[in-house]
Amino acid sequence: EVQLVESGGGLVQAGGSLRLSCAASGFPFEAYAIGWFRQAPGKEREGVSCISPSDGSTYYADSVKGRFTISRDNAKNTVYLQMNSLKPEDTAVYYCAAAGRAGPTVVDVEYDYWGQGTQVTVSS
Numbered sequence: 001e002v003q004l005v006e007s008g009g010g011l012v013q014a015g016g017s018l019r020l021s022c023a024a025s026g027f028p029f030e031a032y033a034i035g036w037f038r039q040a041p042g043k044e045r046e047g048v049s050c051i052s053p054s055d056g057s058t059y060y061a062d063s064v065k066g067r068f069t070i071s072r073d074n075a076k077n078t079v080y081l082q083m084n085s086l087k088p089e090d091t092a093v094y095y096c097a098a099a100g101r102a103g104p105t106v107v108d109v110e111y112d113y114w115g116q117g118t119q120v121t122v123s124s
Helices: none
Strands: 003-007 010-013 018-025 033-039 046-051 058-060 068-073 078-083 092-099 118-123
Touching: 003 092, 018 033, 018 092, 018 118, 033 068, 033 078, 046 068, 046 078, 046 092, 058 068, 078 092
Parallel strands: 010 118
Antiparallel strands: 003 018, 018 078, 033 046, 033 092, 046 058, 068 078, 092 118
8 A cells, every 4th residue: 555644743933944755665666756745725726845866856836936945865775855934825735645766856746645634834
C-alpha cells in the first residue's frame, strides 16, 4: 500500500519557522520526484517546491524562494520542507506528492501519489 504521511504542521507567528516531513512507503522512493503543494481556503492548489530523485535538483515557487528549503533522505524515505521567515500568506494545507519522473516538476497532474496534508497557520 502506497502511503505519504505529512507531519510538522502547526501554528506559528509570522517570522517563525516550521519543518514539514513527508514519510513515504509502498513504492520505490529513490526513483520518484517528491513535491510539496499547498492550498489555502478559496484558492487554487499551488506547487511550492520539488526535489528530483537522483541528482537532487530542486524547484521553488517565487513566493517561497529564499525562505523554504527542500531536502530528501532516501535512506529514510523522507522528504523535508524547512520553512523560515513564515508569512501569514503561507497559511494553507500543505501536501506532499510523488511523481515517477527524473526531474523536478510542480505540474500536479504528473503526480501519482498524494498525502492527506498538514495544516500550517501563520499568525500576524
